[in-house]
Amino acid sequence: SQQGEEDPQALSIQEGENATMNCSYKTSINNLQWYRQNSGRGLVHLILIRSNEREKHSGRLRVTLDTSKKSSSLLITASRAADTASYFCATDQAGTALIFGKGTTLSVSS
Amino acid sequence: GAVVSQHPSWVICKSGTSVKIECRSLDFQATTMFWYRQFPKQSLMLMATSNEGSKATYEQGVEKDKFLINHASLTLSTLTVTSAHPEDSSFYICSARDGLRSNEKLFFGSGTQLSVL
Numbered sequence: 001s002q003q004g005e006e007d008p009q010a011l012s013i014q015e016g017e018n019a020t021m022n023c024s025y026k027t028s029i030n031n032l033q034w035y036r037q038n039s040g041r042g043l044v045h046l047i048l049i050r051s052n053e054r055e056k057h058s059g060r061l062r063v064t065l066d067t068s069k070k071s072s073s074l075l076i077t078a079s080r081a082a083d084t085a086s087y088f089c090a091t092d093q094a095g096t097a098l099i100f101g102k103g104t105t106l107s108v109s110s
Numbered sequence: 111g112a113v114v115s116q117h118p119s120w121v122i123c124k125s126g127t128s129v130k131i132e133c134r135s136l137d138f139q140a141t142t143m144f145w146y147r148q149f150p151k152q153s154l155m156l157m158a159t160s161n162e163g164s165k166a167t168y169e170q171g172v173e174k175d176k177f178l179i180n181h182a183s184l185t186l187s188t189l190t191v192t193s194a195h196p197e198d199s200s201f202y203i204c205s206a207r208d209g210l211r212s213n214e215k216l217f218f219g220s221g222t223q224l225s226v227l
Binding site for chain 2: 030031041102103
């Protein structure tokens with residue numbers, strides 16, 4: 001089953017620009033998490049935001065969560081070529097498995 | 111932090127053979143592990159939940175007789191793809207939750223790329 005829908009599906013930007021990815025989900029959640037995946041590799045956990053939180057920062061990452069709209073956004077500021085990857089949101093409903101969204105493929109060119 | 115080790119990282123096999131993938135929690139006990147599958151350019155799809163000492167719970171559309179899951183100990187779950195066919199070629203990744211340290215974060219293995227010829 002898939003919970004989240006990300007948009008855009010693909011995003012191409014220049015180094016130094018900001019990248020914003022959005023995620024929508026369908027059911028109530030305990031928390032929402034964002035992951036990065038480089039091509040053909042495992043997942044890297046980026047950030048977790050709980051259902052009672054609205055915004056969280058980690059380095060160049062900023063995540064927002066709007067539970068009334070069942071949506072979240074991930075902002076990467078001052079992007080670098082190394083940020084090129086696929087980004088997935090994943091929702092945790094009841095402390096069991098994470099359900100992943102479809103993902104956004106980010107390409108940052110120098 | 112908690113570590114999940116997955117082995118092998120890649121495997122190539124002939125059609126009709128079986129392939130076993132291991133997932134180990136190295137420094138914590140995992141009563142529950144999760145198996146995901148990812149086709150190229152797609153997202154991770156939950157296949158099954160592996161429970162220590164009991165039968166796995168499979169997601170709708172996942173054949174339990176084709177994807178055998180064994181979770182015989184608190185640190186090891188295995189996924190066996192039986193009679194593999196080219197359409198089973200995919201990236202398989204396991205994850206586990208360290209309930210003692212954090213019930214929120216899932217720790218992921220590095221994944222297994224399966225190619226069936």
